[in-house]
Amino acid sequence: MNAPRSTSPHASKSLFAKLRSWEAFLTFVLILVILVNSTLIPQYFTISNQINLFQLSIEKVIVALVMTFVIINAEIDLSVGSIMGLAACLFGWLFQNGVSAEMAIVIVMIAGGLAGALNGYFIAFVGLPSLVVTLATLIGFRGLARVLVEDRGITDFPDWFDALGQQGLVGPIPFSFFAFIVLFTIAFIILHRSAFGRLTYTIGNNREVAEFAGVNTAAVKMKIFVASGLVAAFAGLLYAARVGAVRGDVALGFELDIITLVLLGGVSIFGGSGTMVGTLLALLIVLNLRNGMALMNVTGHIQTGVIGVLLIVSVVLPRLDVTRIFKSRNPRGTRQ
Amino acid sequence: MKLFKTLCIASALMVSASGGAMAQAISLNGGEDVDMVLLPKFLGILVFDQANEGAQEAHAELNNPGELLFVGPTPENSVAGQIEIMTTSATQGQGAVMLSNNAGDQIVPSAKAAQAAGTKIVTWDSPIPSGEGEDVFVAQVDFGSIGEVMADMALSILGGEGQMAILSATPDAANQNAWIASLKEVLAADAKYSGIELVDTVYGDDQSEVSYNRALALVDKYPDLGLIMSPTTVGIQASSKAMQDEGLCDQVKVSGLGLPSEMLSYTLNGCAPEFALWDFRDLGYLTYYTAYGMATGQLSGEIGETFTAGRMGDYTIEEDPGRPGSKRILMGPFTVYTSENVEAAAN
Numbered sequence: 001m002n003a004p005r006s007t008s009p010h011a012s013k014s015l016f017a018k019l020r021s022w023e024a025f026l027t028f029v030l031i032l033v034i035l036v037n038s039t040l041i042p043q044y045f046t047i048s049n050q051i052n053l054f055q056l057s058i059e060k061v062i063v064a065l066v067m068t069f070v071i072i073n074a075e076i077d078l079s080v081g082s083i084m085g086l087a088a089c090l091f092g093w094l095f096q097n098g099v100s101a102e103m104a105i106v107i108v109m110i111a112g113g114l115a116g117a118l119n120g121y122f123i124a125f126v127g128l129p130s131l132v133v134t135l136a137t138l139i140g141f142r143g144l145a146r147v148l149v150e151d152r153g154i155t156d157f158p159d160w161f162d163a164l165g166q167q168g169l170v171g172p173i174p175f176s177f178f179a180f181i182v183l184f185t186i187a188f189i190i191l192h193r194s195a196f197g198r199l200t201y202t203i204g205n206n207r208e209v210a211e212f213a214g215v216n217t218a219a220v221k222m223k224i225f226v227a228s229g230l231v232a233a234f235a236g237l238l239y240a241a242r243v244g245a246v247r248g249d250v251a252l253g254f255e256l257d258i259i260t261l262v263l264l265g266g267v268s269i270f271g272g273s274g275t276m277v278g279t280l281l282a283l284l285i286v287l288n289l290r291n292g293m294a295l296m297n298v299t300g301h302i303q304t305g306v307i308g309v310l311l312i313v314s315v316v317l318p319r320l321d322v323t324r325i326f327k328s329r330n331p332r333g334t335r336q
Numbered sequence: 337m338k339l340f341k342t343l344c345i346a347s348a349l350m351v352s353a354s355g356g357a358m359a360q361a362i363s364l365n366g367g368e369d370v371d372m373v374l375l376p377k378f379l380g381i382l383v384f385d386q387a388n389e390g391a392q393e394a395h396a397e398l399n400n401p402g403e404l405l406f407v408g409p410t411p412e413n414s415v416a417g418q419i420e421i422m423t424t425s426a427t428q429g430q431g432a433v434m435l436s437n438n439a440g441d442q443i444v445p446s447a448k449a450a451q452a453a454g455t456k457i458v459t460w461d462s463p464i465p466s467g468e469g470e471d472v473f474v475a476q477v478d479f480g481s482i483g484e485v486m487a488d489m490a491l492s493i494l495g496g497e498g499q500m501a502i503l504s505a506t507p508d509a510a511n512q513n514a515w516i517a518s519l520k521e522v523l524a525a526d527a528k529y530s531g532i533e534l535v536d537t538v539y540g541d542d543q544s545e546v547s548y549n550r551a552l553a554l555v556d557k558y559p560d561l562g563l564i565m566s567p568t569t570v571g572i573q574a575s576s577k578a579m580q581d582e583g584l585c586d587q588v589k590v591s592g593l594g595l596p597s598e599m600l601s602y603t604l605n606g607c608a609p610e611f612a613l614w615d616f617r618d619l620g621y622l623t624y625y626t627a628y629g630m631a632t633g634q635l636s637g638e639i640g641e642t643f644t645a646g647r648m649g650d651y652t653i654e655e656d657p658g659r660p661g662s663k664r665i666l667m668g669p670f671t672v673y674t675s676e677n678v679e680a681a682a683n
Contacts, residue, residue, distance in 0.1 A: 049427050052427060056423060162445070165445075243441075243442035243443075243444070243445055244441065244442070245440060245442045253413065300379055300407075300410040300417055304410055
């Protein structure tokens with residue numbers, strides 16, 4: 001809708017201009033990865049592999065949706081992995097102490113919202129940097145998770161709970177996949193089609209200006225962090241259902257993978273720009289790349305290295321003058 | 337072990353004499369084509385590389401035209417990485433996954449899915465706690481015998497009597513606590529250990545620096561201390577270094593569970609004259625034979641089944657006493673390392 005602030009003489013809607021966007025670049029990379037995978041790996045296009053590909057990372061992918069809001073808003077949430085771990089462990093602990101699984105899910109979701117609210121309070125109302133606050137809660141929530149279950153593993157959840165994570169809901173397609181589609185649609189509409197989404201960008205671009213314009217920035221930030229806590233708790237429950245057991249180290253270190261997905265999607269770490277589609281493309285790239293490398297027996301260290309190079313490229317490319325071919329979208333982030 | 341072998345041979349002879357009425361050790365046919373994956377807890381740990389060497393040795397010996405892969409996750413991604421590799425192996429249609437489990441019961445759904453896809457799951461080093469999704473566990477040692485091994489090393493180093501202190505990992509490390517309890521039981525049970533006085537148990541948190549300082553503190557606190565027993569590879573190495581750095585090796589010796597490669601110099605210079613561990617090469621070798629036998633259908637995996645694992649001799653599948661309902665193969669006793677054999681094992 002808005003013309004990109006490009007020095008190009010071409011019209012914004014021309015194919016040429018579209019090719020220059022970060023999303024176009026990501027689409028190109030995605031097609032390349034899929035082509036390579038399908039050429040080299042006979043099992044790649046089987047239904048079971050396509051489902052595995054999603055299911056193995058579905059929790060991270062879901063949290064990445066909210067992380068997109070957090071980073072566009074020029075904040076960071078390092079505590080999501082710990083909230084996932086705490087949610088899974090709290091669920092296990094409650095269940096082990098005789099609380100029904102249904103009730104435990106409700107309590108865990110409330111706890112996730114509270115965890116997010118705690119982050120939000122210190123960031124939005126006390127005014128502390130989110131890097132510091134969520135680093136502290138990363139440690140704190142993880143500690144709490146470990147206190148709850150100690151070194152034990154808790155398992156033997158009800159069959160319906162395990163089935164939800166491990167079996168197909170419709171045909172072979174699991175519940176978590178549908179949850180992702182629904183959450184993606186909601187996130188897309190809020191970010192790109194609502195006033196709240198516009199405020200998220202505005203605050204991310206310049207908080208002072210937004211405040212002078214009468215925007216209640218604290219309320220927006222609070223809502224985003226509560227959402228982050230809720231979705232992380234939900235993802236933690238999905239994880240517990242998928243692996244059928246919890247331990248103190250559930251989702252340890254996931255926050256960095258999640259942030260990587262979002263940054264690779266073209267969301268600026270300085271806030272104010274990025275799109276849901278960018279995040280979606282980035283996670284499709286990383287999922288397919290990881291799956292391909294795993295099926296080609298590429299070992300863990302090299303996989304991490306490849307993703308690392310990809311991230312460096314994604315951060316450096318848009319900042320290099322030479323690479324204006326892959327110029328980012330306009331700073332408002334509204335879709336073209 | 338020798339006795340066990342002799343017994344096996346003797347019984348095998350008897351069996352053949354009596355016309356094969358009893359189960360005989362199954363001799364595995366080589367040359368069958370089966371792809372297998374050796375999946376360690378994570379990469380970059382020496383003992384897992386050694387297990388891989390053992391598995392590769394068996395792979396070559398059995399002339400398997402298939403592929404033996406050694407793939408693992410990074411340490412910071414161990415749990416999710418193991419689940420991912422397990423899932424991928426099922427997709428690839430691997431004949432067997434040999435797993436040193438670091439994911440607890442979280443590995444169960446993916447391991448079960450792999451079994452459903454026809455992949456055999458043989459665990460080694462660390463089993464699946466519930467035993468679900470696992471065909472058999474190749475156990476390195478009988479952990480019940482660990483107390484006796486440590487008591488005997490103490491007896492030999494102290495020459496019958498003297499003061500001993502334990503330097504363990506963390507106060508709540510389940511393995512170490514069980515082993516220390518076992519040591520205390522053995523010390524109390526047999527009169528031949530009555531000269532050994534256990535004066536203290538301290539914890540080095542499995543960190544070199546902390547363990548090093550705790551070892552020195554023990555020497556200050558107990559002037560007559562003759563031995564530090566450390567049932568952890570970090571603790572034993574740090575204690576040895578502390579005694580060596582302070583020139584205390586004539587007075588206070590170190591023993592426990594350690595890695596030959598890390599303990600080589602301390603064993604040769606007399607700071608840690610004896611220590612114990614199991615051989616990870618042998619563990620990888622035996623695990624490969626087990627997995628190969630099961631993946632090629634030559635072994636059914638039933639309790640009581642006996643087979644010959646190449647150079648290591650005969651092994652029998654039995655119920656795991658620690659995990660009722662699960663199956664295990666017990667590799668054998670601890671290897672006690674001294675200046676005689678440590679060099680060969682260190683390379």
